[in-house]
Amino acid sequence: MQVGIVGVGLIGGSMAVDLKRRGFADQVVGVENDALHAVAARDLGLVDEIVSYEECIATSDIIVVAVPVSVAIRMIPDMLDRVDRQIVTDVCSTKEKINEVVRYHPHRKNFVAAHPMAGTEYSGPWAALPGLFDGKAGIICNPEDSDLQAVELIRQMYDCLNMRVIFMRAAHHDVHTAYVSHISHITSFALALTVLEKEKNEKNIFDLASGGFSSTVRLAKSNPDMWAPIFSQNRENILTVLETYIEKLHEFRQQIAQYDEDGLKQLIYKANKIKRIIR
Amino acid sequence: MQVGIVGVGLIGGSMAVDLKRRGFADQVVGVENDALHAVAARDLGLVDEIVSYEECIATSDIIVVAVPVSVAIRMIPDMLDRVDRQIVTDVCSTKEKINEVVRYHPHRKNFVAAHPMAGTEYSGPWAALPGLFDGKAGIICNPEDSDLQAVELIRQMYDCLNMRVIFMRAAHHDVHTAYVSHISHITSFALALTVLEKEKNEKNIFDLASGGFSSTVRLAKSNPDMWAPIFSQNRENILTVLETYIEKLHEFRQQIAQYDEDGLKQLIYKANKIKRIIR
Numbered sequence: 001m002q003v004g005i006v007g008v009g010l011i012g013g014s015m016a017v018d019l020k021r022r023g024f025a026d027q028v029v030g031v032e033n034d035a036l037h038a039v040a041a042r043d044l045g046l047v048d049e050i051v052s053y054e055e056c057i058a059t060s061d062i063i064v065v066a067v068p069v070s071v072a073i074r075m076i077p078d079m080l081d082r083v084d085r086q087i088v089t090d091v092c093s094t095k096e097k098i099n100e101v102v103r104y105h106p107h108r109k110n111f112v113a114a115h116p117m118a119g120t121e122y123s124g125p126w127a128a129l130p131g132l133f134d135g136k137a138g139i140i141c142n143p144e145d146s147d148l149q150a151v152e153l154i155r156q157m158y159d160c161l162n163m164r165v166i167f168m169r170a171a172h173h174d175v176h177t178a179y180v181s182h183i184s185h186i187t188s189f190a191l192a193l194t195v196l197e198k199e200k201n202e203k204n205i206f207d208l209a210s211g212g213f214s215s216t217v218r219l220a221k222s223n224p225d226m227w228a229p230i231f232s233q234n235r236e237n238i239l240t241v242l243e244t245y246i247e248k249l250h251e252f253r254q255q256i257a258q259y260d261e262d263g264l265k266q267l268i269y270k271a272n273k274i275k276r277i278i279r
Numbered sequence: 280m281q282v283g284i285v286g287v288g289l290i291g292g293s294m295a296v297d298l299k300r301r302g303f304a305d306q307v308v309g310v311e312n313d314a315l316h317a318v319a320a321r322d323l324g325l326v327d328e329i330v331s332y333e334e335c336i337a338t339s340d341i342i343v344v345a346v347p348v349s350v351a352i353r354m355i356p357d358m359l360d361r362v363d364r365q366i367v368t369d370v371c372s373t374k375e376k377i378n379e380v381v382r383y384h385p386h387r388k389n390f391v392a393a394h395p396m397a398g399t400e401y402s403g404p405w406a407a408l409p410g411l412f413d414g415k416a417g418i419i420c421n422p423e424d425s426d427l428q429a430v431e432l433i434r435q436m437y438d439c440l441n442m443r444v445i446f447m448r449a450a451h452h453d454v455h456t457a458y459v460s461h462i463s464h465i466t467s468f469a470l471a472l473t474v475l476e477k478e479k480n481e482k483n484i485f486d487l488a489s490g491g492f493s494s495t496v497r498l499a500k501s502n503p504d505m506w507a508p509i510f511s512q513n514r515e516n517i518l519t520v521l522e523t524y525i526e527k528l529h530e531f532r533q534q535i536a537q538y539d540e541d542g543l544k545q546l547i548y549k550a551n552k553i554k555r556i557i558r
Contacts, residue, residue: 117489137486166486179474180487184495187466190527192553195458205556207416208459210396214557215494216463220550228543231535242532248469253521256510264507271499274471277484278493
């Protein structure tokens with residue numbers, strides 16, 4: 001079996017490594033637009049070979065689209081124009097809009113909409129990590145729109161990555177990711193901007209930043225080319241979450257302004273319930 | 280040398296352990312209001328003995344006040360009423376208000392205002408960790424208001440905890456901690472409240488939460504009794520930071536609402552500058 005990875009960055013590169021070393025793929029080829037990334041992907045041994053987009057589609061059994069969602073949304077329909085037996089799958093963090101553009105495609109059944117929920121704040125082939133997906137959730141959306149064998153093969157691929165496979169409606173997926181992934185990125189970006197604006201003397205941040213700040217601001221290192229399109233494509237859900245989030249901040253602001261320590265304790269006590277969910 | 284720890288929780292307990300095992304203190308006694316915490320602190324071996332508040336003050340060379348800042352602000356003046364040769368120091372996350380209440384105390388020079396910038400989101404004696412302070416910043420505020428030997432002894436104590444000692448004005452300290460510590464807690468608490476309100480079905484959060492969410496929401500597990508008073512005592516600085524933070528969120532909201540991907544990329548690119556500071 002040959003797996004083709006289009007976009008050999010953090011996600012594509014990590015998949016490539018594990019699918020090869022764990023024996024799911026005999027051959028892994030990569031397509032990489034960025035010349036520097038292409039050289040790195042080969043030199044780091046993430047893929048066996050860098051090939052052209054056309055060759056990748058023609059020779060692979062499974063093609064994984066691992067590019068920013070703004071690129072994927074144009075690429076996937078084009079790819080489906082070119083396939084017959086091949087299975088196309090993606091890794092994008094929003095699913096509803098992708099689902100819409102392929103809904104009536106004659107080869108819709110060759111496409112399995114998926115989202116392996118793993119990552120780090122780094123990007124590019126240098127960020128690829130063996131074992132990145134172990135134990136994480138691998139979402140497959142609207143499986144009834146895909147060929148049964150295609151879904152089964154992608155499920156096996158996720159099994160090989162040690163992911164917990166979850167089936168979900170694309171629309172639900174986008175609501176949930178807005179809450180448990182997208183908003184976290186916005187809160188981190190905004191925190192970084194706030195602190196950078198104030199602390200012109202960078203040394204103070206470095207000296208005083210304890211583990212708590214580093215952990216909260218970690219996602220602010222994430223890649224603009226990946227995240228801007230996600231926010232844009234999941235616009236409605238994210239705006240709803242952001243509204244609620246800003247309301248919660250206003251509650252804190254009001255109680256701090258009023259020196260209302262009991263009110264603050266109540267808010268924090270409620271927030272502490274997250275303990276039961278996140279260990 | 281005997282060190283007395285008033286409040287044997289995460290911070291007090293972690294200090295107690297390292298000061299004893301690294302030989303700075305021959306004897307470490309603890310004062311603990313909470314009966315369960317007192318038993319745990321002794322059983323876990325954090326302190327040699329649990330003693331009364333009065334005995335701790337009478338017999339210790341250094342007394343570390345490791346209680347919530349709302350308690351400390353009343354306790355420190357009372358303690359200074361009772362000391363002659365003993366040195367009193369604290370660990371509180373806000374310094375300006377404490378500084379005010381002791382400013383004209385006849386034993387002001389026996390007090391060293393300090394803040395070891397380390398911690399975790401857990402609390403109580405069970406959360407105490409050997410090595411918690413290694414490599415972190417230990418702030419000593421307004422050292423000129425303290426006896427020179429007292430400052431030197433507390434510096435040595437922080438040396439023993441492997442902290443990088445930094446001297447700072449109390450007012451500056453409170454501005455910086457608002458930016459690099461207090462605001463992170465508010466953003467995490469608000470994130471937890473937002474997600475908990477929406478995701479009534481807790482299983483979905485658990486299934487989908489990847490490392491990014493866990494990291495961003497981690498501080499939301501923090502203790503209400505510790506944090507509500509900090510927010511209240513550092514009111515002005517926190518309100519200023521919160522204002523800027525909410526403005527940044529409005530920028531994101533506006534650009535998402537307008538599908539302005541280039542604008543979003545610019546914002547994220549600016550936020551990425553935090554990379555140069557936080558590794």
